[in-house]
Amino acid sequence: MGQVDETNPEPAELLSRCFDILDAFCRGPAEKLTLADITRRTSLPKSTAHRLLASLVSLGALERTGPAYQLGLRMFEIGEHVTRKRDLREAALPFMEDLYEVTHQTVHLAVLDGTEVLYIERIQGHQKQRQLASRVGGRLPAYSTGVGKALLAFNPQTAAQIIKTGRLQARTPYTITNPKLLLEELAATRKTLLAFDRDENALGIHCVATPILANNQAVAAISVTGPANTIQEERIGSAIRTAALGIERTLGTNPPT
Amino acid sequence: MGQVDETNPEPAELLSRCFDILDAFCRGPAEKLTLADITRRTSLPKSTAHRLLASLVSLGALERTGPAYQLGLRMFEIGEHVTRKRDLREAALPFMEDLYEVTHQTVHLAVLDGTEVLYIERIQGHQKQRQLASRVGGRLPAYSTGVGKALLAFNPQTAAQIIKTGRLQARTPYTITNPKLLLEELAATRKTLLAFDRDENALGIHCVATPILANNQAVAAISVTGPANTIQEERIGSAIRTAALGIERTLGTNPPT
């Protein structure tokens, strides 16, 4: 019933390479890339990259100014029509606003994609200087973030995969790199429906997270993130669970994916 | 200096077709499409569409559940990295919030793309039932919208093109379909920096708009939109110009594109 196929029938070479190029713009803060940059990041032959770039530009997927390429408005337009994101966002936003109202900390909405967490939405009041690592459309490892652990708790096969492939790299001295410890935490999260991040992803930053469940699957997670000393875990825990229940109810009214 | 090339060196057929498919998801409210739907919308041979869809799925550009395809998270991720949109949004959002605070009407941010207006951002308080035609990532004709006319006023060649190709279709009885009238309005907008929409795009909806200028080019436009009787043009006009100046100043601090 409604399974997502994960086959790999050799996508057209040309296409695959084009997406490599588009992905090149999603890594690192550099957002205008030159032909040479792209050949480096994708290790494509120069002339091939050149040709593909020309095609992408003529399709509006990229825009070119002089020697610099950047993602085009057409990609934005398509991205805004991604239903999974749209539905989630619409359902979650009001409750995220409530959470912000109560906590005055940054509120995140994220989903699991592969072994990483993809941020769908973020609310932070009036652009504080607080530079968090997160960013809408950005990715972070699942095992070192609150939302990530909330999601992993309900995706045991993904958790196992992360552990098996030895991806538990320390991002701070507090990152959990011990598989057994991580699994214990995930088990606790399954019971309390809360996940925490205490300096594990960035020093001085704490976070309380909870999954959004639908049909016993974690379709997303929300979190409240901020400076260690301002995050009161019990108080935020209640608030965030309340918000999560509201979102689940809203999602339930729409026919589930 | 910094011109965008608009050449057309025959993009790879395969690629062009894939974008046709992706575009198919951006038209109409239908957001899950079946193979047959897609062959209809793109008029591709069935087997070809089938193969391309499989490729797109295996790349994560599309997701498949049973017979239904929808845009994948990867497209969202890429879309969020479109710099032109990101920079504009970041610069404009605070001022748009101020505008909302003052007017309590829907606030739009849009850019010109081809002969249409592409909506980048929208603020509307607590999800009122008010269903406007606009939508983030959506398009509307430039000539019948406030933001569109604000942008056309500073893109005379595009305005000429729209008129020449006879695209002035009436969307309501009040839509301006007379080229001369439209040009006069654009000239007025160039002087006052304000554009109006009075039932021209949708009945009962008025709108006040203004361009965001950088180097004497209109890079975007903002508008305040709402029910005809609640839009006070003079008052909103001042507010929206103030906001526009703030945005222009913010954009100016970043090196212009």
Next chain:
DNA sequence: TACTAGTGTTCCACGTGGCGGGACGTTCGG
């Protein structure tokens, strides 16, 4: 000025990989 190392652009013979008509299996509604 000459030289080098880095860019972006163009060309073209080669052969891979995309093409799509058509056959097949399945699920509907009548």
Next chain:
DNA sequence: CCGAACGTCCCGCCACGTGGAACACTAGTA
């Protein structure tokens, strides 16, 4: 029981994408 509409699969043909190599241009260095 049949036809219609859908998704899947196959396979010979040949267009089209491929990428090495040559070219052009701009620094920066000696």
